[in-house]
Amino acid sequence: MRPIKKLIQLDEAVAIVLERAKPMRRKEIIPLLKAMGRVSAENVSSKASVPPFARAAMDGYAVRARDTFGASRMKPVVLRKVDTIYAGGAPRKPITNGTCAEIATGAMLPKGADSVVMVEDTESDGTHVSISESVHPGKNVSKKGEDISPGTRLISEGDILNPSKIGSLAAIGVKTARVYRKPVIGIIPTGNEIAELGAQLKPGQVYNINSYTLASVVQANGAEARVLPVVNDTLKDIQRIVRNNSDCDMLVFSGGSSVGERDIMLDVLERSGDVLFHGIAVKPGKPTLFGTIAGQLVFGMPGYPTSCLSNAYILLAPALRRMSRLPETEPSCVRARMSKRVVSATGRTQFLTVKLDRGMAHPVFKESGAITSMAFADGYVIVPSDVDLVEKGEEVKVYLL
Amino acid sequence: MRPIKKLIQLDEAVAIVLERAKPMRRKEIIPLLKAMGRVSAENVSSKASVPPFARAAMDGYAVRARDTFGASRMKPVVLRKVDTIYAGGAPRKPITNGTCAEIATGAMLPKGADSVVMVEDTESDGTHVSISESVHPGKNVSKKGEDISPGTRLISEGDILNPSKIGSLAAIGVKTARVYRKPVIGIIPTGNEIAELGAQLKPGQVYNINSYTLASVVQANGAEARVLPVVNDTLKDIQRIVRNNSDCDMLVFSGGSSVGERDIMLDVLERSGDVLFHGIAVKPGKPTLFGTIAGQLVFGMPGYPTSCLSNAYILLAPALRRMSRLPETEPSCVRARMSKRVVSATGRTQFLTVKLDRGMAHPVFKESGAITSMAFADGYVIVPSDVDLVEKGEEVKVYLL
Numbered sequence: 001m002r003p004i005k006k007l008i009q010l011d012e013a014v015a016i017v018l019e020r021a022k023p024m025r026r027k028e029i030i031p032l033l034k035a036m037g038r039v040s041a042e043n044v045s046s047k048a049s050v051p052p053f054a055r056a057a058m059d060g061y062a063v064r065a066r067d068t069f070g071a072s073r074m075k076p077v078v079l080r081k082v083d084t085i086y087a088g089g090a091p092r093k094p095i096t097n098g099t100c101a102e103i104a105t106g107a108m109l110p111k112g113a114d115s116v117v118m119v120e121d122t123e124s125d126g127t128h129v130s131i132s133e134s135v136h137p138g139k140n141v142s143k144k145g146e147d148i149s150p151g152t153r154l155i156s157e158g159d160i161l162n163p164s165k166i167g168s169l170a171a172i173g174v175k176t177a178r179v180y181r182k183p184v185i186g187i188i189p190t191g192n193e194i195a196e197l198g199a200q201l202k203p204g205q206v207y208n209i210n211s212y213t214l215a216s217v218v219q220a221n222g223a224e225a226r227v228l229p230v231v232n233d234t235l236k237d238i239q240r241i242v243r244n245n246s247d248c249d250m251l252v253f254s255g256g257s258s259v260g261e262r263d264i265m266l267d268v269l270e271r272s273g274d275v276l277f278h279g280i281a282v283k284p285g286k287p288t289l290f291g292t293i294a295g296q297l298v299f300g301m302p303g304y305p306t307s308c309l310s311n312a313y314i315l316l317a318p319a320l321r322r323m324s325r326l327p328e329t330e331p332s333c334v335r336a337r338m339s340k341r342v343v344s345a346t347g348r349t350q351f352l353t354v355k356l357d358r359g360m361a362h363p364v365f366k367e368s369g370a371i372t373s374m375a376f377a378d379g380y381v382i383v384p385s386d387v388d389l390v391e392k393g394e395e396v397k398v399y400l401l
Numbered sequence: 402m403r404p405i406k407k408l409i410q411l412d413e414a415v416a417i418v419l420e421r422a423k424p425m426r427r428k429e430i431i432p433l434l435k436a437m438g439r440v441s442a443e444n445v446s447s448k449a450s451v452p453p454f455a456r457a458a459m460d461g462y463a464v465r466a467r468d469t470f471g472a473s474r475m476k477p478v479v480l481r482k483v484d485t486i487y488a489g490g491a492p493r494k495p496i497t498n499g500t501c502a503e504i505a506t507g508a509m510l511p512k513g514a515d516s517v518v519m520v521e522d523t524e525s526d527g528t529h530v531s532i533s534e535s536v537h538p539g540k541n542v543s544k545k546g547e548d549i550s551p552g553t554r555l556i557s558e559g560d561i562l563n564p565s566k567i568g569s570l571a572a573i574g575v576k577t578a579r580v581y582r583k584p585v586i587g588i589i590p591t592g593n594e595i596a597e598l599g600a601q602l603k604p605g606q607v608y609n610i611n612s613y614t615l616a617s618v619v620q621a622n623g624a625e626a627r628v629l630p631v632v633n634d635t636l637k638d639i640q641r642i643v644r645n646n647s648d649c650d651m652l653v654f655s656g657g658s659s660v661g662e663r664d665i666m667l668d669v670l671e672r673s674g675d676v677l678f679h680g681i682a683v684k685p686g687k688p689t690l691f692g693t694i695a696g697q698l699v700f701g702m703p704g705y706p707t708s709c710l711s712n713a714y715i716l717l718a719p720a721l722r723r724m725s726r727l728p729e730t731e732p733s734c735v736r737a738r739m740s741k742r743v744v745s746a747t748g749r750t751q752f753l754t755v756k757l758d759r760g761m762a763h764p765v766f767k768e769s770g771a772i773t774s775m776a777f778a779d780g781y782v783i784v785p786s787d788v789d790l791v792e793k794g795e796e797v798k799v800y801l802l
Binding site: 027032035036037051053086087088089090107110142147152166167168170171175191192193194197198199201203204205211216217220256282303312344354366367369370371375393 | 433434436451453454464486487489490491509512521543547553555562564565566569573575582592595596598599606609612613617618621704710713768773
């Protein structure tokens, strides 16, 4: 049996993980309708003008502005209507002195016209239009390229595509976006005691919880989960699954990183890769292993579901966000008062899951083997490693789950 | 031409929309690996015990506690080892007075044993184990059902499935979740001037922006977008598309709700359904129509991309969240100072898009027809309807996009 030798502090562990988590470089082209929230892998500048033509910004009449100068309600100007231009249609006749064309919002301004008189300022008998308001050139007209002129940078590499950025790509007729690929995270439960969901449990077996909690955290942080079958705790089986999934951007094992005869993950990393840390001064979640095999990041999470999930929030999620180039997020927090005195081990950061009720935080942590230590919680309190006691009634910050 | 008669205030419009947006009742069964963030449509209580057997919480030796009473480092107790129990294995021999079994964390406790002595408090020569610490019954043992006992409520109807709740379903071996269906939102651009992305623009045409911005907002708020082809602005074409998509939970048209000869959406709603409002005292976004056809909600959004998207944020997103049973969200906000004086129309709420730079909010709004009025913004300032002026240097709340 091999004891964990040197526990490192949690913030040190986070720093090591983040230093190794490299932003994705591989790219892919996806349909614009799937681009929401993805990270652009390219600069996009427009070649075209949007709108591609001068257009009416109001329903009314396209005119030559100078024909309207001096027009008023008392002394209207009368122009002859030569055309009706609908949005999406092409004007058939140019506007010359003394003429106008009825025009709809968004429709192409005819040649010769330089402005639009709002319909509210006109009166028409069908062939002649009485204009009761003077307009200046450019009035009620969107110029060609007013929204986007050729050469305008619409998207920069690293931008997160939101509805309006996606809209700006649509505006120039682009159907796809070149984005960074999501990191693919292989999720591998180890241990002969782990049964797949739906199977009949054999004596000594429990269901696979960690693949499901880990996959959920992976999906919520911009990455893709490749959920692999349970593997036996043997060097050969684990080495084979590592080999077969070398295309993943990270492998996350659960189980098999504690101290015990049959803990194999450490062997695998020591033989084929580098151990970057083994053991964190955090509770729950101490027996956590992190390293690399041939450049691939490998986590060995504790098998206990609450330890595994708590580490996924603290260590894995920030790494995933860095890899997928999403901004860091802080979970939402509320302030509450501890409902009872809590003793914590000095030297270890403690994650204390709590349920909130009328401003009070009630500890619900049972044990790290119990998923309900987390599932029945509203959030958690972080007790720093240099604090050994939280008094009843003390105000604490609760990170919401 | 039909003028918009009565503008209603924005908060009134939001209230009407929310009152009509009914939480989804239809359910579906989905794999647990797709359940992250979905809303449970059922209560789930456990029939089973988790763990299904008493198990070791530490690596060590399974013993009868009373055999260890009085043991100490100075005066160890020696027990005969009769078995080795790995996690996932079944014990082969019961523990009787004077015997013990080596046991791994998570392994099933053998009959007769009631506690586990940590390996750190033992020494073994292979057949005999010297115990240097007294344990009480239950020490280092997770009892059967300690995590989840039969009858425990794991999930309540309306719960949002997060990693730990998904983990609690996995713990009882459940492979699927029964969740509320996502509302399906039909997205329909109208207008002969709208061209599909990728097509060659004909004179007078512009690309379809609104389907892409609307679909992105729909996807970001727990709903599913059914993006339909551009339809012509004719009563017959619009009636047909309404009929063919009566299975959608909502239809969102864009274009065709302004005032003009060829605006058909109002006709459709007046003939076949109910108009709930037509025209909102908001800028941009005034010519917005909302009603029902045969119980189905119908939005007529303005065709101008920034008007359409701004309304999607303010009116559509809250409705989608209510329909999909997700909690309301407030966009993140920052405080900034206006970089210049802004005049706003009294009586209308104004959404002023701004770019942030070192604590200053610079207006970037060009016109509601320009998608870059939104795409080049970091957020927006809401100027209430009773405010007609924001002074240069005045502190404003910027809602981040």
